[in-house]
Amino acid sequence: LIKPDQNYRPHPSRAVYIDGVLDDQLLSRITPQILKHQSQNRNPITLYILNSPGGNVGIMQDILRLAQMPDQDATNPCRLITVVTTKAQSAAADLLSSGDYAIALPGSTLLYHGVRTPGLIPSLQPLTAERTSLLAHILRLTNDAYAMALARKAEQRFMLRFILLRHGFQKVRETSPGMSDLDCFLQLLSANLSSGARKVFKKAQERYVRYQPLFAKVISKTQGTRAPERRAKMEARIIKAIVDFEMTNSKNDPNWTFKDGGLTRLVEDFFLVSEYVEGEQSDRVRHWCLSLGKLSLTKEELAELNEIKDENARNEKLIEKVQPPVKPLVMFFVALCHALQEDDNELTATDSYWLGLIDEVMGNSSLLTPRWFAEYVEDPQPDTDEKEKDINEGAAHAAGA
Amino acid sequence: MDNLANDNERESPAQPKAANTGDKEFDEAVERVYRKYGSDLPAFVRDVQRDIQKSHSSSEVQRKVVRIND
Numbered sequence A: 001l002i003k004p005d006q007n008y009r010p011h012p013s014r015a016v017y018i019d020g021v022l023d024d025q026l027l028s029r030i031t032p033q034i035l036k037h038q039s040q041n042r043n044p045i046t047l048y049i050l051n052s053p054g055g056n057v058g059i060m061q062d063i064l065r066l067a068q069m070p071d072q073d074a075t076n077p078c079r080l081i082t083v084v085t086t087k088a089q090s091a092a093a094d095l096l097s098s099g100d101y102a103i104a105l106p107g108s109t110l111l112y113h114g115v116r117t118p119g120l121i122p123s124l125q126p127l128t129a130e131r132t133s134l135l136a137h138i139l140r141l142t143n144d145a146y147a148m149a150l151a152r153k154a155e156q157r158f159m160l161r162f163i164l165l166r167h168g169f170q171k172v173r174e175t176s177p178g179m180s181d182l183d184c185f186l187q188l189l190s191a192n193l194s195s196g197a198r199k200v201f202k203k204a205q206e207r208y209v210r211y212q213p214l215f216a217k218v219i220s221k222t223q224g225t226r227a228p229e230r231r232a233k234m235e236a237r238i239i240k241a242i243v244d245f246e247m248t249n250s251k252n253d254p255n256w257t258f259k260d261g262g263l264t265r266l267v268e269d270f271f272l273v274s275e276y277v278e279g280e281q282s283d284r285v286r287h288w289c290l291s292l293g294k295l296s297l298t299k300e301e302l303a304e305l306n307e308i309k310d311e312n313a314r315n316e317k318l319i320e321k322v323q324p325p326v327k328p329l330v331m332f333f334v335a336l337c338h339a340l341q342e343d344d345n346e347l348t349a350t351d352s353y354w355l356g357l358i359d360e361v362m363g364n365s366s367l368l369t370p371r372w373f374a375e376y377v378e379d380p381q382p383d384t385d386e387k388e389k390d391i392n393e394g395a396a397h398a399a400g401a
Numbered sequence B: 001m002d003n004l005a006n007d008n009e010r011e012s013p014a015q016p017k018a019a020n021t022g023d024k025e026f027d028e029a030v031e032r033v034y035r036k037y038g039s040d041l042p043a044f045v046r047d048v049q050r051d052i053q054k055s056h057s058s059s060e061v062q063r064k065v066v067r068i069n070d
Helices: A024-040 A057-067 A091-097 A129-166 A169-175 A181-191 A195-222 A231-249 A258-281 A284-290 A292-296 A299-306 A311-340 A349-354 A370-375 A382-400 B002-014 B023-037 B041-054 B058-069
Strands: A015-019 A045-052 A080-089 A101-104 A109-112 A345-348
Touching: A015 A024, A024 A045, A024 A057, A045 A057, A045 A091, A057 A091, A080 A091, A091 A101, A091 A109, A091 A129, A101 A349, A109 A349, A129 A181, A129 A258, A129 A284, A129 A292, A129 A311, A129 B041, A169 A181, A181 A195, A181 A311, A195 A231, A195 A258, A195 A311, A195 A345, A195 A349, A231 A258, A258 A311, A284 A292, A284 A311, A292 A311, A292 B023, A299 A311, A345 A349, A370 B023, A370 B041, B023 B041
Parallel strands: A015 A045, A045 A080, A080 A101, A080 A109
Antiparallel strands: A109 A345
16 A cells, blocks of 8 residues: 655655754755765755754755756756754754655654844944834844745645544534634644644734734735736735725724834735735645645535536636635634744644644654655555466466466 | 665666656645545545554565665
């Protein structure tokens, strides 16, 4: 049933090891190793993170860019398998989650937090109110950008958790009737988390409560405008929708103004919503619906779907059925990735699995992984085996005769 | 582990392999699972777990190592 697939298995002979701070020295040490593996063939490269407190985010991005580089003939990049053995913190945790297939050893820990860039403050210049405020603003925007990048990279992992837990929704509804799919999912997910991880999960839920009406407002104002003449036109629609939202939201606060904090919020919301809208219009979710998404349907829904003969019409129907419960899920995951950028969030390997930050906890056969799909081979039918045996025996007889 | 590394270094350059991002292969793999189990994921999970238990015998582990090197 299981046939090992190298795309999902770490391999020490094509590996690079990261230990310590992500800095120029580390980059200089591992660059020749990565280039050597890439020049040998296009098989996957394993990036082992032994024990790293993180470091320079730019270096982390350089490592990723280098490892995922095509060759001169534009052959696809080597697949990147990332494995944490002991500790991956900050930029090292982002590096781990950025792998095409991310694995954590049991007992390892991951720490996510926001960007810290002391380098932004020119050391010889004194801090002023303007500089401090600018720095805070830049850090917030940088955090948001990293949160969205993380969400883009890891959302499919989170959606697989939804499919995995979906079969328990009925049981949740027996005790709490009327709960939405997302609520059932979040309740079941939370039960699998450690107390530490539940803190960030709670923060994500609070963020989600704020995002929900904001996104709903923006989507209602931008629907039907999938391909505007200019990108700026779409952006203008988003900004107008956010202005409307913030005005409605603050109608009971006579002191609320755009000048006094409202504009900063508007800018943050704008980046958040634009990323979300772009993600929604991209093919990522659509592709997911056609692939793993169909496993989220009930037997009745599948039967209804299979009655449609035309493949294109069937696919459209499939997307129509799968997408509605997935949309709030993606929105929640965006909230979670933002929450991970607040404070320090230390997670166990199992927490990281459930939160969609990694694909597999090494050796834990109770947690479904994408590897299981990739390595699944149907067992040969006993009848066929017998037939083959008969044929072979027959052939041997004939040869002997 | 040393043996694994040596074996792999010997085979490497002679077997150039194209695109290895795995997306298309993964979609096909999901399709295979879907054809057998429909949306009954718990049944798939049970079967895989059963197979993992079976493969804990040393001969099976050996077989897997050989397959990876192939």
